[in-house]
Amino acid sequence: MIDTISTEIAEGEERLRLEVADGIAVLTLCRPDKLNGWSWESTRQLGLLADRIRFDPSVRVVLLRAEGRAFCAGIDVTAPGGAITGASGAERTRNYYEGIRWVHERFAVLARLPQPVVAAVQGYCLGFGFELALMADVRVAAEDAVFALPEARLGVAVDAGGDLRIAREAGAGWAKYLALTGRRIDAATAHRLNLLQQVVPGDELEPTARALAAEIAANAPLAVQGIKRGIDAYADAALPAALDRVAMTAALTLTSDDIREGYGAKAARRPPHFTGG
Secondary structure (H helix, E strand, O other): OOOOOOOOOOOOOOOEEEEEEOOEEEEEEOOHHHOOOEOHHHHHHHHHHHHHHHOOOOOOEEEEEEOOOOOEOOEOOOOOOOOOOOOOHHHHHHHHHHHHHHHHHHHHHHHOOOOOEEEEEOOEEEOHHHHHHHOOOEEEEEOOOEEEOOHHHHOOOOOOOHHHHHHHHHOHHHHHHHHHHOOOEEHHHHHHOOOOOEEEOHHHHHHHHHHHHHHHHOOOHHHHHHHHHHHHHHHOOOHHHHHHHHHHHHHHHHOOHHHHHHHHHHHHOOOOOOOOO
């Protein structure tokens, strides 16, 4: 696992970039050559940049966007520090449990920012990418956007709470349908399920999302932040306890035989043969 204590982002190692102007903090996923694949380091940088946004009085709204043809295609399996070790199976499970809890804490910094977050999504928005987009307060997508939680097909839990957020927005049935099958849905379907607030042509995504962010930024900050906190307090009342269950399920699946089979089968382009072990 990466050094979670460091508060620096090395030049050339940026997974996200932060720019602030006119009351808008633009947070950009900036690894387009990797389809903005997610990693432990991405999570660390997200937490650091979200903390900077939180205490910047000039920021009234956040625009979460990505460079390239994908928002985020999921986990970057080539990233360093991907595997967590332990002297025994039990210790490895415990270490994964703490690692996933750490991820939840970093993501919560973004989700619980006092400033509203507007996500602009294009192309692939899969796995961790979908979960990240679901943490935004408002989501705008290009018509070419594709969404999925494919984790069960690989033998792992939906480990950042994306299925819980789908249950909140679209209902438990749709959350189970998407998470248990791993099926992909297009932007029109995601919009119909209330997972998106707007769908626009690809060339209109950036100006539409920026205009929406500017519209929010022009409103009274204390009112805007209070509205966000009040709605979140109602909508997320059961989320902390559920996320702890997610962390334990993730830890168990990340140390299972099934996850090795799932990724091995994907690499070999063959159907997986899961045993439940």
